[in-house]
Amino acid sequence: MSNTEMKEYKIGVMYTAVAYIAWGVLPLYWKLLDHISPVEILAHRILWSLVFVIGLILVSNKVKLLLSNLKAIFSNKIKLFGIVASSVLISINWATYIWAVNSDHIIEASLGYYINPLVSVLLGILVLKERLLFWQGISFILAAIGVLILTVQYGSFPWVAFILAISFGIYGLTKKLTKLDSLIGLTMETMVVAPIALIYLAWLYRGGVDSFSVAPFDVKLLLLGAGIATALPLLWFASGANRIPLSMVGILQYIAPTISLLIGVFLYHEHFTKAHLLTFVCIWTALLIYSFSKTKLLTAIQPKFPKNKSLGA
Numbered sequence: 001m002s003n004t005e006m007k008e009y010k011i012g013v014m015y016t017a018v019a020y021i022a023w024g025v026l027p028l029y030w031k032l033l034d035h036i037s038p039v040e041i042l043a044h045r046i047l048w049s050l051v052f053v054i055g056l057i058l059v060s061n062k063v064k065l066l067l068s069n070l071k072a073i074f075s076n077k078i079k080l081f082g083i084v085a086s087s088v089l090i091s092i093n094w095a096t097y098i099w100a101v102n103s104d105h106i107i108e109a110s111l112g113y114y115i116n117p118l119v120s121v122l123l124g125i126l127v128l129k130e131r132l133l134f135w136q137g138i139s140f141i142l143a144a145i146g147v148l149i150l151t152v153q154y155g156s157f158p159w160v161a162f163i164l165a166i167s168f169g170i171y172g173l174t175k176k177l178t179k180l181d182s183l184i185g186l187t188m189e190t191m192v193v194a195p196i197a198l199i200y201l202a203w204l205y206r207g208g209v210d211s212f213s214v215a216p217f218d219v220k221l222l223l224l225g226a227g228i229a230t231a232l233p234l235l236w237f238a239s240g241a242n243r244i245p246l247s248m249v250g251i252l253q254y255i256a257p258t259i260s261l262l263i264g265v266f267l268y269h270e271h272f273t274k275a276h277l278l279t280f281v282c283i284w285t286a287l288l289i290y291s292f293s294k295t296k297l298l299t300a301i302q303p304k305f306p307k308n309k310s311l312g313a
Contacts, residue, residue, distance in 0.1 A: 012243025016252050019237035022229075024259025027101045027109075029229055031268070032222055034102035036211045040204065041226065042095045043197035044212070048227030050190035056183060056231070069184050082177030086185070087192035089171040094230075096163045105160050106264030107272060111150075112164030113257035114283045118143050118290065119169035127173060135293035139286040146282025153275035182238030186231060251291055 033041055057066055073079050100109040118140060125132050132140075151157050178185060204210035212223055241249050261280070264270040 008243045012240045013248065013252070015236045015240030016244060016249060017240070017255060019233045019240060020252055020255035021259065022233040022236070023256040025263070026229065026233075027106050027260055027263050028267075029222070029226075030098050030101040033219070036215075036219075036223075038095060038099040038102060039200070040211055041098050041223070042091065043200045044223040045094060045098075045226040045230055046091065046190055046193050046197040047201065048224055049230045050187065050194045050227070052227040052231050053183060053187045053190065056235075057187060060183070062181075062183065065181065066184055066187060069180060070188070073178070073188065079178050082174045083185075083188050084192055085174045086171055086178070087189040089167050089174065090189060091193050093164060093167040093171065096160060096167065100160045100164070104268065104270055106260055106268060107270050107276060108158055108160045109164060110257040110261040110264065111158060111279065111283065112161035113168075113260070114254070114280070114287065115143060115147070115161060115165040116168050117253060118286065119165045120172055121290070123169050123173050128176075133293050135289050139290040139293065142282050142286035142289070146279040146286070149282065150275050150279040153273070182235060186234055254287060 030041070057063060073083055097109055100106065121132075121136060122140065147158060147161075175185065180188070201210060201212070205213060212220060215223070265272045
């Protein structure tokens with residue numbers, strides 16, 4: 001690796017790690033707004049994200065790029081569907097996460113983002129017809145055992161974790177349909193749902209039940225800042241992920257749910273039971289196996305199947 005490549009690699013790792021650290025500490029931000037309805041927070045998050053990214057487009061002289069991409073999107077039904085689907089999915093993900101954090105379900109939310117990489121791989125197999133390696137199959141089984149333990153212990157399915165994992169997993173899949181610049185993509189996604197957010201906030205205001213108009217100045221700033229808190233980590237991630245191998249991105253992505261888990265347990269004292277511990281041990285082990293599934297160490301010791309029955313390459 002040349003000096004230039006090494007420098008780019010280090011910059012990529014730094015940007016990607018900072019993005020995941022920002023996502024990891026995001027519960028602290030939403031907790032400051034836990035007296036406001038999650039739906040109202042979501043509406044502000046969408047609206048001010050759009051304002052922020054449009055400002056960035058103006059500053060970075062990407063207006064022509066945005067207009068050309070909008071024209072291309074409206075002439076391509078598949079890409080148009082991808083943008084609309086992405087908008088709905090990311091809104092569901094954001095709303096669920098805000099509700100989970102402000103309803104003392106940070107631990108379950110972190111579980112969702114531990115499961116997410118495995119959901120993404122499963123979608124790749126089912127939809128994109130990608131092949132599953134033997135050790136990747138083992139990681140899925142372990143993850144399923146972990147979720148089953150939690151379900152049996154509590155007698156209810158961890159729906160928050162699965163909504164987060166599945167919505168973000170499918171969101172990643174729909175992004176493959178559009179293949180847009182990260183800033184342009186986020187702008188289009190927020191453009192789709194911003195009118196709904198604006199109508200909802202106007203309805204709250206007319207009814208005299210909106211939080212923004214009566215909130216103290218610091219709360220107003222937090223609601224306005226939701227757009228920045230949303231967009232910046234996404235842009236950092238895009239800048240970093242383009243410079244480093246996907247395998248490194250895969251390892252770094254566990255930073256965010258780990259930080260969130262620690263915040264939930266040690267700062268907000270959420271209940272962490274033996275069932276949670278067993279579940280997370282299964283998930284962590286599954287993720288380790290998955291992360292190293294393509295290394296020489298594991299591929300050398302995986303069972304050899306006939307070609308027509310093989311789970312691996």
